[in-house]
Amino acid sequence: MKSGSPKIFILTVLLLGAAAGLIWVILAQFHERDNSRQGGKALQAVPVEVAQIQRGPIALRRTFSGELEALAEFVVAPKVSGRVERVLVNIADTVERGQIVAELDNAEYIQAVTQAQADLEVARAKLSEARSALEIASREFKRTDSLLKRGVASDSEYDAAMQDQQAKQAQLKVAAAEVTKAESSLETARIRLGYTKVPAGWSGGDDQRVVAERYVDEGQTVAANAPLLLIVELQPIVGVVFVTEKEYARLKPGQLVSLTTDAYPGELYQGRIDRIAPVFRKSTRQARIEMTIDNPRHRLKPGMFIRATVVLDEVADATLVPEQALTIRDDRSGVFIVSDDGRSVRWRTVNVGIREDGRVQVAGERLVGQVVILGQQLIEDGSPIKITDGPKSPAAGRQKGDAQ
Numbered sequence: 001m002k003s004g005s006p007k008i009f010i011l012t013v014l015l016l017g018a019a020a021g022l023i024w025v026i027l028a029q030f031h032e033r034d035n036s037r038q039g040g041k042a043l044q045a046v047p048v049e050v051a052q053i054q055r056g057p058i059a060l061r062r063t064f065s066g067e068l069e070a071l072a073e074f075v076v077a078p079k080v081s082g083r084v085e086r087v088l089v090n091i092a093d094t095v096e097r098g099q100i101v102a103e104l105d106n107a108e109y110i111q112a113v114t115q116a117q118a119d120l121e122v123a124r125a126k127l128s129e130a131r132s133a134l135e136i137a138s139r140e141f142k143r144t145d146s147l148l149k150r151g152v153a154s155d156s157e158y159d160a161a162m163q164d165q166q167a168k169q170a171q172l173k174v175a176a177a178e179v180t181k182a183e184s185s186l187e188t189a190r191i192r193l194g195y196t197k198v199p200a201g202w203s204g205g206d207d208q209r210v211v212a213e214r215y216v217d218e219g220q221t222v223a224a225n226a227p228l229l230l231i232v233e234l235q236p237i238v239g240v241v242f243v244t245e246k247e248y249a250r251l252k253p254g255q256l257v258s259l260t261t262d263a264y265p266g267e268l269y270q271g272r273i274d275r276i277a278p279v280f281r282k283s284t285r286q287a288r289i290e291m292t293i294d295n296p297r298h299r300l301k302p303g304m305f306i307r308a309t310v311v312l313d314e315v316a317d318a319t320l321v322p323e324q325a326l327t328i329r330d331d332r333s334g335v336f337i338v339s340d341d342g343r344s345v346r347w348r349t350v351n352v353g354i355r356e357d358g359r360v361q362v363a364g365e366r367l368v369g370q371v372v373i374l375g376q377q378l379i380e381d382g383s384p385i386k387i388t389d390g391p392k393s394p395a396a397g398r399q400k401g402d403a404q
Helices: 005-043 107-149 155-194
Strands: 046-052 054-069 072-076 082-087 094-096 100-104 197-199 208-214 229-233 237-243 256-261 269-276 287-293 305-322 327-329 332-338 345-349 351-356 359-363 370-374 385-387
Touching: 054 287, 054 351, 072 208, 107 155, 237 305, 256 287, 305 351, 305 370
Parallel strands: 046 385
Antiparallel strands: 046 370, 054 237, 054 305, 072 229, 082 100, 094 208, 100 197, 208 229, 237 287, 256 269, 256 305, 269 287, 305 359, 327 332, 332 345, 332 370, 351 359
């Protein structure tokens, strides 16, 4: 055991030395390869995808959700109470201005007219009687006055005749007033009788409207001014959305609006902003915007959900690049412009404007040719590149007229 120990020790040292040398060689080779890669990086062309810089129109659009409302509403209500005898229209019926849409039981009102006519006849008879009495009193006063002048009648007889004439004149005035009152009562009774036929008498707007709601059935007793029907005007119809402060400042009356509804997928309706509320609701911090929409066939109905798209800003001739071409370097937006020979790139800072459908409006110096849309993270200003035939961006291939 003791004689073999030096040999084992020497053998162990030799093996450890050989292992260390092998490890050093391997590490050196890896280091050399790594240096080789790093040294050639600046010279190696980076594969990138590019797209053409274009010029054309672009618009800033915003879509708001809302609902439709009737342009105008009219509640049909009787001016007198009574039992509903007939309702002449129903929901979805078209109604003309002034058309009779309901009738109340009129028996009570006919009786009132008859009674008023009788009262008028009595008042007229009393008026005729008062006229006759006044004529008699007037003749008697004239006779007494003549006798007094001849000394036949006394002053007391004259005074009595004059007082009787004056009394008959007052009675005639009262009788005439009673006739006027009776005539007025008869006219009132006739008007109330007419109120049992209930018209759709709205003012302004179109001469035709549509029944939206029916609140009563035949046989029900209703009070005066109780609602019977709701009649609405649907041409045009009103779209209502609510917007925040951010969009509010960009909206103004007259702006065109495109609308879609879930009821008619794929159909587009046109309108324009008509009214903008001057205040914001405290509960939502939003303002009401009203849009007028042409609705000649009455397909759009109040209460329908809508999506309204408004053009907030528009540029007719803008410099356009795909949105994926934008790169942020040192907190500044820019793009990599491909050189004329297609072998290198130049960094150009840009001011970003309107974004639409994957395209961006940019402004800057010498923005012509092609821009890098894929591979920007591997290149710098002046880097060599190799353009590959990658898939085109949907926005990159759009033509000038496609921005509409």
